[in-house]
Amino acid sequence: QALVQLSGVGDWLLARRLGRARRPGPRARAEQKQVALVEGARLYFAENLDREPTLDEICRAVGCSKPLLQQAFRARTGRTVRDYFIRFKIEQAGALLAQGYPPGEVCLLYTSPSP
Numbered sequence: 001q002a003l004v005q006l007s008g009v010g011d012w013l014l015a016r017r018l019g020r021a022r023r024p025g026p027r028a029r030a031e032q033k034q035v036a037l038v039e040g041a042r043l044y045f046a047e048n049l050d051r052e053p054t055l056d057e058i059c060r061a062v063g064c065s066k067p068l069l070q071q072a073f074r075a076r077t078g079r080t081v082r083d084y085f086i087r088f089k090i091e092q093a094g095a096l097l098a099q100g101y102p103p104g105e106v107c108l109l110y111t112s113p114s115p
Contacts, residue, residue, distance in 0.1 A: 034072035037062050041069065041081065045088050049110055055081060 024032065040062035044053065053061075058081065059069050073081045089110060096106045 031075075034076050037064055037069055037072040038076045041073070041084075042088065045085055046092075049089055049092060052082075052085065 041058050044058055044061040055066055055069070059066055062069065064072075070081060073079060073084055077084050079087065093106050093110060096109070097103065
């Protein structure tokens, strides 16, 4: 009979644990924040392909400090912020070329006009 009671308590604990949504732990929350920062920076990059934004500008846009953004990029992409931006521009240019845009037009899209 004691065995039956223990089984009942175990079932109750299991049911309670399965019924409750698990909150992500500190590590998962940190990873989610890193993913969000990198994605926010990608959006900012897409809006600023004609120039190279400074690290300060990117941090203001995504709402974080320089070390946090740099850490997020290294952890999520294996690259620095600047290296990632350059790679991003190259990939975007390649996509435009693949769509049939003339190289001269693609080049003009990625250069800022002289003052």
